[in-house]
Amino acid sequence: MNKRKTIFDTTLRDGEQTPGVSLTNEQKLKIARQLDKLGVDVLEAGFPISSMGERQNVRAIASEGLRLDVCGLARVLPKDLDACIDCGVDMIHTFVSTSDIQRIHTIKKSREEVVTMAVDAVERIKEHGVKCMFSAMDATRTDLDYLLEIFKAVENAGCDIINVPDTVGVMSPSGMYTLVRNVYNGVNIPIDVHCHNDFGIAVANSLMAVEAGASQVQCTINGIGERAGNANLAEVVMSLHSIYGAKTDINTEYLLETSKMVENYTGIHIPPNTPIVGDNAFAHESGIHTHGVLEQSDTFEPGIMTPEMVGHKRRIVIGKHAGRHAVKKSLGDMDIETTDEQLDEILSRVKDIANKGKRICDADLHAVASTVLGRNLGQETIILKEFSVMTGNLTTPTAVVRATIGNEEAIASNFGVGPIDAALKAVEQMIGGYTKVKVRDFSLEAITGGSDALAEVTISVEDEDGRVVSAQSASADIATASVDALITAINILLEKKKLWSMQ
Structure with missing residues (x-):
């Protein structure tokens, strides 16, 4: 454990395979830059052969000049490997099914054919001077002797690192330790693990693999990914650092920032009781x-x-x-x-x-x-006078807010992806000269039924000094409730700011 462990992030590949998630090119580039800032060692940028758009995304990330290694995913097929090479990646992660159930029913190849395909793929990658990771897909359901045979074969072919994936998330932590220990004793190259979270133990399995000798862990931000997702990067890293005393290059102070970015871009909400990065974590x-x-x-x-x-x-x-x-x-x-x-x-x-x-x-x-x-504590700095929103299927949602701030009248308008977004942005713009705030949390709940249901909005806002205030408002109009709650919270923040500046 006193040796440095490396972190392989697959948010942009396996993470984007989360049902319902689709990232734009610009979002992928921003996440890639953030992961570089976070300090991950390898970023799996995508699966270039899957589409022309995916190939363009991977090529763009590979040419970004990031500190980390950019990796592309490929089957052990020449066209897949060539697509990765064409993108200019630093590493190619090539894989093939090795368990009998997948080998027989999906790729329909014999064990001998699979070994030959794996070796050929590794040799092709190394001929082009690219780092190579080989993954025995469904390793945790593969016969151990055969698994060791194929790992030794790719090692002899020049592979740089092997991956032991729990592809369908069925391994127990003790079983993961035993498997990785056997692989560790059977090969002489670094071992990486990729654990799925079908039973909620992907992080536990990853940590047991490290105990058994793995030196690299594959993770995703917020644990997103296929089905129930992958090992959560924040949980793996903080467990390694704080419980095991291991070292990584992760700049942990950016974990929450990175988590919020991915939450925002993917739309996959982080439950408040999520370890490390959830609102209730501390x-x-x-x-x-x-x-x-x-x-x-x-x-x-x-x-x-x-x-x-x-x-x-x-x-x-x-x-x-x-x-x-x-x-x-x-x-x-x-x-x-x-x-x-x-x-x-x-x-x-x-x-x-x-x-x-x-x-x-x-x-x-x-x-x-x-x-x-029995007295009024403080006063309202902002008093809402007028508020309107224009929206429709042919109109960009636009909000106009008019209020008095102190003794001055202020008015602002802004656009948004929806009426609430537009309204909140208009308020933030209006009070920009007094304080900078950002919405940290927004929740909406219908508290009555029917088409005229009363909605309750709860908003938490944070100012530039890190002070956080929450407020609620209820109305039949969601946008109105949102603006009322936001202005109430900002008024309290401004009062706190005034008191704080007097101390």
């Missing part, structure tokens, strides 16, 4: 937990992994399980001071609201504190 609501974390963070966090290490932030969440320390801390962040009796009353009212099934936002806490203290 969030605390329970009174016992928040008390401990506020005193010393590693009382109820791993300690060996902090939010700052992965580009995240710790959050104290107010809800039905919150305690006095959490509420006092949140009020303190708003510069609201209370007596012990007032604090108890605010906590009681907060719990009453939460017990009705409502999520407590910063705006709710602010309103409760105002009521209990």
